[in-house]
Amino acid sequence: MKKLLLIALISLTFTTVSFAQNDHNVLLIIADDLGIDVMPNYMLDEAVQKANMPNLEALMARGITFDNVWSSPTCSPTRATLLTGRYGFRTNVLSVQDRSMISPDEYSLHEHLSSSSNGHIASSIIGKWHLSGGGRGSVDVPAQMAVEYYAGFYGGAMNDYYNWSFVNNGQRSTNTSYMTSTFTDLAVDWINNQDTAWFAWVAYTAPHTPFHLPPEGTHSQTDLSGTESDINANPLPYYIAMVENLDYEIGRLLAGIPTDELANTTIIFIGDNGTSRQVIQAPYTRNQAKNTVYEGGIHVPMIVAGAGVTRIDEREDALVNVADIFPTVSELFDSAPPANIDGQSFVGLLTDANSPSRDWIYSENLLFERNGNRGRNNNNNQQGNSTNEGIWIYTIRDASYKLIQTETGDIELYNLAVDPYEAINLYDGNLTNEEQTALSSLQRILNELHTSQ
Secondary structure (H helix, E strand, O other): OHHHHHHHHHHOOOOOOOOOOOOOEEEEEEEOOOOOOOOOOOOOOOOOOOOOOHHHHHHHHOEEEEEEEEOOOOHHHHHHHHHHOOOHHHHOOOOOOOOOEOOOOOOOHHHHHHHHOOOOEEEEEEEEOOOEOOOOOOOOHHHHOOOOEEEEEOOOOOOOOOOEEEEEOOEEEEEOOOHHHHHHHHHHHHHHOOOOEEEEEEEOOOOOOOOOOOOOOOOOOOOOOOOHHHHHHOHHHHHHHHHHHHHHHHHHHHHOOOHHHHHOEEEEEEEOOOOOOOOOOOOOOHHHOOOOOOHHHHEEEEEEEEOOOOOOOEEEEEEEEHHHHHHHHHHHOOOOOOOOOOOOOOHHHHOOOOOOOOOOEEEEEEEEOEOOEOOOOOOOOOOOOOOOOEEEEEEEEOOOEEEEEEOOOOEEEEEOOOOOOOOOOHHHOOOOHHHHHHHHHHHHHHHHHHHOO
């Protein structure tokens, strides 16, 4: 492991490369169910257990760590937004089950890169897809979305990381190799077979359940038996082991790219949603985790480093939404993004901390009934999945204030500047003039957003 780490760190010696060069590349790495709590260099003032992630820390040291990035609270909506630059209420991808099928009529990032470059940018998705109705269908949806090469796992969750349904450009088989390692191998092979500019979307399933003990030598966790009873009794160290294994594989991925090719590549690392409730750490509560629009469910890590990034070892507090990946990748390839998307490019922030950025960010969830009761939107019932009927829950924030609002009229208001873990719902008391102004402004933006085309 130490030898591999050394190779990865050596490979991370980037140089600044012009965006306009024809051989510029972009590598997008997505982690599954990875919030900020277990990540190094986030939540520094909290007593949380951190994963040992030397390769991602090397990326942080050579680029920008973003502090205010929002995703959707579950994976399929986030992936649809990444792929289209559009929010879930527009794509109708709103859950991980029945509402997880993306329409082939949506204009994908891959189609945009191909058409804007006259086919001179190769593109792929390797790893988790989860945009085909839970993986049950037989149609090669990635190909319909203009993904030139797809290899990975169609579904959302697997039963076994060593025995899973593998799809390679529409052809299915059973794979018995460790899934996280397989995705790395596939990505390295694809990248090294390209002779033109490329966009590689590498979507790891880790650290999504099932929690387990990864291969020996790929993590630092000790005294873990790997038995089902031990995992059920104490899942956090197994989750951390999977996160560390993910970092190990990211190091192997970067080490597998030739040094000159890596020097010409912009790397974006991001989580698809927050940490699952089984392992989320305080001060988040289990009811503020994945599947909710609280910060534990939608506040995700993002790191950008490599070609074109001149801000080295810096933090960025600008507001960013996962929808912004589409126009950012487009601009990195010197291509204007389409006009009808929700994303806003943050390319300017890669070189200038004073570059214009968003005034607000948005997320949403389709809140399903739980045990037959919709209930009030509060910290006890923002998640549920028992029926196909549901109510909308929306959230929007500016630099300080965050609004959570359901279609039935329940409201929560938080001042994230002083209450980042949403302990005090200001709407339960008398609002100050500042708080009322913020509430009215966020409600106005939310209404305008949902009436826009």
